[in-house]
Amino acid sequence: xxxxxxxxxxxxxxxxxxxxxxxxxxxxxxxxxxxxxxxxxxxxxxxxxxxxxxxxxxxxxxxxxxxxxxxxxxxxxxxxxxxxxxxxxxxxxxxxxxxxxxxxxxxxxxxxxxxxxxxxxxxxxxxxxxxxxxxxxxxxxxxxxxxxxxxxxxxxxxxxxxxxxxxxxxxxxxxxxxxxxxxxxxxxxxxxxxxxxxxxxxxxxxxxxxxxxxxxxxxxxxxxxxxxxxxxxxxxxxxxxxxxxxxxxxxxxxxxxxxxxxxxxxxxxxxxxxxxxxxxxxxxxxxxxxxxx
Numbered sequence: 001x002x003x004x005x006x007x008x009x010x011x012x013x014x015x016x017x018x019x020x021x022x023x024x025x026x027x028x029x030x031x032x033x034x035x036x037x038x039x040x041x042x043x044x045x046x047x048x049x050x051x052x053x054x055x056x057x058x059x060x061x062x063x064x065x066x067x068x069x070x071x072x073x074x075x076x077x078x079x080x081x082x083x084x085x086x087x088x089x090x091x092x093x094x095x096x097x098x099x100x101x102x103x104x105x106x107x108x109x110x111x112x113x114x115x116x117x118x119x120x121x122x123x124x125x126x127x128x129x130x131x132x133x134x135x136x137x138x139x140x141x142x143x144x145x146x147x148x149x150x151x152x153x154x155x156x157x158x159x160x161x162x163x164x165x166x167x168x169x170x171x172x173x174x175x176x177x178x179x180x181x182x183x184x185x186x187x188x189x190x191x192x193x194x195x196x197x198x199x200x201x202x203x204x205x206x207x208x209x210x211x212x213x214x215x216x217x218x219x220x221x222x223x224x225x226x227x228x229x230x231x232x233x234x235x236x237x238x239x240x241x242x243x244x245x246x247x248x249x250x251x252x253x254x255x256x257x258x259x260x261x262x263x264x265x266x267x268x269x270x271x272x273x274x275x276x277x278x279x280x281x282x283x284x285x286x287x288x289x290x291x292x293x
Contacts, residue, residue, distance in 0.1 A: 003244070004192050005077030005078050005079075005084075006021065006022060006075045006076070006077030006084065006086060006098060006100065007019065007020065007021055007075075007077070007098065007100035007103075008020040008272070008273075009100075009271065009272040009278060010025065010039070010047065010272065011037055011038050011039045011044070011256055011275055012033040012034065012035075012037070012270075012272070012275065012276060012278045013033050013034075013036050013037035013038065013286065014034075014035075014036060014037050015029060015031060015033055015034070016028065016029060016030055016033060016037070017028060017029075017030040017033055017046075017270075017278060018039070018044055018047065018048060019100075021075050021088050021096055021098060022073060022075025022076065022077075022088065023073070023075075023264045024049050024050070024069065024070075024073070024075075024088070024116060025047050025048050025049050025050075026045060026048065026049070026050050026051075026052065026096065027048040027050070027051045027052065028051075028052045028094055029052060029054060029094070029212060030278065032278070032279055033041060033276075035276055036244065037147060037211070038274065038275040038276075044061065047063070048065060049064065049065055049066055049069045050062045050063065050064050050065065050069055050090060050268060051063045051065070051092060052094050054094070057194075058093065059092040060088045060092060060094060061092070063226075064164055067190045068080070068159050071089060071090055072087060072089040072090075073087075073088055073089075074086070074087050074088070074089065074161065075088055075098070079103075079106060079107075079110070079134065079137075080107065080110040080137070082088045082105075082131075082137055084133070084162065085132060085158070085161040085162055086128070086158055086161070087099055087128075087154065087157055087158055087161060088225065089154075090138075092250055097127075097128040097154065098128070098130065099127075099130075099194075100270060101268040101269065101270050101280035101281055102130065102131065102194075102234075102268070104191065104268060104283075105131065105137075105232050105234065105283065105285070106130065106131060106134045107269075108231075108285060109134050109135055109138055109190070109192070109230055110134060110137070110138055112138075112190075112228070112230050112287055113138035113140075113278065114137065114228075114282060115189060115190065115228040115229055115287065116138055116139065116140040116189045116190045116229075117133065117138065117139035117140065117232055118139060118140075118141065119140060119141060119188070119189035119190070119225070120140070120141050120142075120143060120186070120188045120189060120190075121135040121140035121141065121142045121188060121189060121190040121191070121192075121230070122142075122143050122145070122181075122188045122190065122191045122220075123135065123143070123144050123145065123175055123191075123192050123193075124145050124146040124177070124192070124193040124194075124195070124216075124220075125145070125146060125147075125193060125194050125195050125196065125199075126145055126146045126152075126155060127151055127155070127227075128142055128151055128154045128155050128158060128193070129154070129155025129156070129158050129159065131166055131192050131194075132144040132155060132157070132159070132167060133158060133159060133162055134162045135190060135192075136159070136167055137162075137164070140174075140190060140214065141166060141168075142166075142167045142168065142175060142203070143167075143168045143170065143188075144168065144169050144170065145165055145170045145172050145174055145177050146170075146171065146172075147171065147172065147173055147174070147199060147200065147201045147202050147205075147207075148171070148202075148213070149171045149202070152169050152170070155169065156169050157159070168251075170182060170189075171202050172201070172202065173202065173205040173207070174193070174195070174201075174202025174207070174216070175201075175205070175207065175212055175215065175216055175224065176201060176205055178216065178219045178220060178223060179205070179219060181223055182219060182222055182223060182240070186223065186225050187225045188222060188224060188225065188229075189224075189225050189228075189229050189230070190229060190230035190231070190262075191223065191224060191229075191230070191231050191232070192230070192231075192232040192233075193216065193219050193220065193232070193233050193234075194235065195207070195209055195212075195213065195216065195233075195235055195237075196209065196232055196235075196237055197209045197210075197235075197237030209235065209237055213235075214248050214252070217233065217248050217249055217252050218252045218255075218256075220233075221252060221253070221256060221258065221289070222256070224289050225253055225289075226289055226290055226291065227289065227290070228287060229287060229288060229289055230285075231260075231285055231286050231287070231289070232258040232283065232284075232285040232288060233245060233283065233284050233285070234281050234282060234283035234284075235281060235282060236280065236281035236282075241282070242266055242267065242282040242283070243265075244282075245265060245282060245283075245284040246265045246284060249284055257292045258289060258290070258291060258292060259289075259290050259291070259292045260286040260288060260289055260290075261286060261287065261288035261289075261290070262285075262286050262288055263284070263285075263286045264281060264283075264284070264285050264286040265282075265283065265284040266282070267279050267280075267281070267282055267283075268280045268281040268282065268283055284291070
């Protein structure tokens with residue numbers, strides 16, 4: 001996603017980031033931005049339409065510098081040569097409905113469209129669903145799972161904005177869903193997962209990243225079709241090293257007598273046209289699964 005599309009990182013530093021989502025410029029706290037800002041404070045105040053002010057560790061409010069700033073808006077851009085429209089909103093949780101660091105993963109999916117065309121593709125912890133839309137654009141048959149009914153509705157609205165159908169929308173606990181899919185004998189040509197640090201399913205199920213991630217990796221590997229595939233796991237939470245994901249995956253592959261090809265592990269970054277790149281999570285992914293000899 002280019003700097004003039006849906007998103008642009010304008011500046012970061014001193015615990016903040018300045019970002020443009022479509023036509024709206026937001027200033028949000030960013031604890032990893034420990035360096036000095038490139039732009040002067042006066043420029044931040046001039047550019048930012050809204051500032052997020054935390055009220056607790058889980059919620060906050062948006063202060064508007066202009067009275068006509070909407071609570072919700074549609075941002076338009078392009079991905080892999082195709083128009084992409086996303087409804088965004090000023091939520092109490094600091095997010096606006098788009099995670100632009102995922103653009104590298106979206107392109108990864110598009111570049112492997114032949115692996116997933118006309119095949120099931122699973123998006124766990126799917127939130128507002130851009131990865132689901134991308135998989136559908138690539139010709140897959142996506143299954144979108146999130147525990148929160150409102151964000152599943154939000155994701156389905158994004159599909160309507162892009163004239164996309166053929167997507168299965170599910171309000172469910174991710175880990176419980178994966179366990180049931182294995183019992184049903186279902187298989188997927190692609191899986192993408194973006195688990196949070198903590199969460200609850202719609203029936204009160206508890207999710208803790210440090211307790212459940214290893215099981216999720218094990219079960220999700222069993223859901224994959226052998227051969228060419230798309231497998232992406234990323235997380236921003238808990239400050240994990242990429243080596244944590246690598247070690248979990250490597251050990252599970254050994255135990256299951258599996259090999260993977262095209263393995264990549266590293267950091268997701270937000271890159272401005274000028275200034276410092278901003279770390280925005282870690283990822284591990286591969287594009288082929290096979291039995292070891």
